[in-house]
Structure formats: C-alpha cells, structure tokens
Amino acid sequence: MTVLALPDPTKRKNLTPKERAYALSLMYGVTTNMTVPAKTYARVSALLGCSGRQICRLWKKARDAVKNGKLYDVESDEPAPHITVHNKNFVVKVMFLVAIARPRWVSEQNTVWDGKIGTWPFVVYELAQRKSKNRAAGTLELKTYTVDRDIYRACLVHSVIPEIKRLWPSGKRVHLQQDNARPHVLLDDVAVMTACTDKGWDMALTVQPAYSPDCNVLDLGFFASLQTLQHRKNSRTIDE
Incomplete structure (x- = not known):
C-alpha cells in the first residue's frame, strides 16, 4: 500500500506561470464584482499545494491590475529585493546624552542663542579581536556600552556641567x-x-514634571531630525 504525502499548505512554493493562470481562472469563475467568496483561497491553495496567503497576494495583484485597466502578466516574476540594511533586531543602538535649553536673546552679544549645549554619545574605541572581510584584527572600532548611574554621573560632572558653565553667564x-x-x-x-x-x-x-513641554523637546526636535536623516541615508557603522 502506497501512502501519498499531501503537500504542506503552510510551506511556500514558487508557482509556475501555468499554475498562476490556473489559480486566477478558478477565482475569476467564482467572483462576483471582483469579490472572492469565503474559503476560496484555502481551496485553491490546497489544489496547488501552496499557502493561502500566496494565493491571496496573487489575486490582489491581478485584481488591482484589472481595476487600473491593465492585464496581469503571469509570466513575470518579481525579482528578489536588494537588501542593504541589517534587520532592525541587529541594528546597533547608540545612547546619547543631549543637553539643551530654551533659545533666548543675548543682549551682550546682540544675537540669539540657539539653546544647544552639547551632545555626548556613549561609545568607546576598542581593538577588534578577530579579523573579518571588513577589517583586520587589531583595528580600532567604535563600540557601545551599557550606561548605568555611575557612567551618567561621570558624564554630568566632567562634560555637561563644565559645558554649561562655559556657555552660561x-x-x-x-x-x-x-x-x-x-x-x-x-x-x-x-x-x-x-x-x-x-x-x-x-x-x-x-x-521634569509630567507632561511638560520640556520633556518633549528632544523627542520632537533632536530625535525626530535623526529619524529624518535615517530615512534619507542608511548608516552602516556607528561612525556614520
């Protein structure tokens, strides 16, 4: 007795042009006003041995093409996207300490002070332990580290407060x-x-008091500008 294993409907399968045309012909035959009845995706995917999500995407592409007055080409296949950025789970996160104040008019200098005091990233240069295709062993690399209360205190005492004294009257x-x-x-x-x-x-x-406008200055100003720069240019290293 021979037992045939049924195809796994959850496993993705690359459909051939004939299979795409066959799937679309089945769905076109049961649609009403370009609306597919319930469980149609499951039935078609079971016949072709693919996932229902794949059939759903195929139908949506064909439906949108028909609505725009175009013919959906089942022979064409989408090329794989060229990925140039790491997954967000592996992107290095750098912590900054930013000190700002309210902009004000400086009568002694006859100018407007922008309120920018300074930005201090919590990074350190370390020697690379192993070689890779990007750099040799022993190359200085910029690394991040965990910020605790002692590090934050040292940054306040040695960086932030002296800079405020230099800029503030x-x-x-x-x-x-x-x-x-x-x-x-x-x-x-x-x-x-x-x-x-x-x-x-x-x-x-x-x-800072709760819901104070001062609490949102960094989120709406400095960090929002960083997000804008990230959309314009992808950074691959901490230096960038």
Missing part, C-alpha cells in the same frame, strides 16, 4: 532637569551637587 541660577530614567542620578547626589556649587555657581538638579 555666571551669577545666574540654573536648573538641570532630567526625567525618571533608571540611569539618572538622585537629586541629592553628592558628586553632582558639589560640581553644581563649585566656584560660586548656583545650580540645582530637578525632576
């Missing part, structure tokens, strides 16, 4: 606002408070 009270992200330091952090009050400066670390 002395004698003015400054409020450093941050949200409740996990790496952010506490409001009474000793190292940050010491850096804020050094050399007579009057700085205070505060928490």
Whole structure:
C-alpha cells in the first residue's frame, strides 16, 4: 500500500506561470464584482499545494491590475529585493546624552542663542579581536556600552556641567532637569551637587514634571531630525 504525502499548505512554493493562470481562472469563475467568496483561497491553495496567503497576494495583484485597466502578466516574476540594511533586531543602538535649553536673546552679544549645549554619545574605541572581510584584527572600532548611574554621573560632572558653565553667564541660577530614567542620578547626589556649587555657581538638579513641554523637546526636535536623516541615508557603522 502506497501512502501519498499531501503537500504542506503552510510551506511556500514558487508557482509556475501555468499554475498562476490556473489559480486566477478558478477565482475569476467564482467572483462576483471582483469579490472572492469565503474559503476560496484555502481551496485553491490546497489544489496547488501552496499557502493561502500566496494565493491571496496573487489575486490582489491581478485584481488591482484589472481595476487600473491593465492585464496581469503571469509570466513575470518579481525579482528578489536588494537588501542593504541589517534587520532592525541587529541594528546597533547608540545612547546619547543631549543637553539643551530654551533659545533666548543675548543682549551682550546682540544675537540669539540657539539653546544647544552639547551632545555626548556613549561609545568607546576598542581593538577588534578577530579579523573579518571588513577589517583586520587589531583595528580600532567604535563600540557601545551599557550606561548605568555611575557612567551618567561621570558624564554630568566632567562634560555637561563644565559645558554649561562655559556657555552660561555666571551669577545666574540654573536648573538641570532630567526625567525618571533608571540611569539618572538622585537629586541629592553628592558628586553632582558639589560640581553644581563649585566656584560660586548656583545650580540645582530637578525632576521634569509630567507632561511638560520640556520633556518633549528632544523627542520632537533632536530625535525626530535623526529619524529624518535615517530615512534619507542608511548608516552602516556607528561612525556614520
């Protein structure tokens, strides 16, 4: 006794032009006003040994071509797309610390200050451990690392606060606002408070209020502009 194995309907199969024409002829015979009855895709896919989703895509392409006054060519086959970007699950994510303020008029300089203080990426140069087709072993590569509270504190003390002191006029009270992200330091952090009050400066670390417009400045401004640049040009490395 010979048992014939039925084709797996969930397994994708490349249909031949004759099979495409046969599938379309079956669906054209049962359609009403270009509407396919229920379970038609399943029946046709069972006859041809392919998935119902493949038959559905075939019918939608033919239906759209007929609506546009064109004939659907079953002989043509779509070429495989040329993929130049990694899957989003494997794209390296770089964390930035961005400090901005409200733009204002500077009367001493007779100009408008744009409010941009600085951007600090959390990256480090490391030697490549193994060789690959892209670079030899020992080449300096830009790598990301996990940002915790200690790293965030060091960035505040050694980068952000000195840059604010360089750009901001002395004698003015400054409020450093941050949200409740996990790496952010506490409001009474000793190292940050010491850096804020050094050399007579009057700085205070505060928490941004909920639904404050200041919380959305980075999301709607800086990060939105980064997304626009990513749509215009695909970056392959961290340097780009």
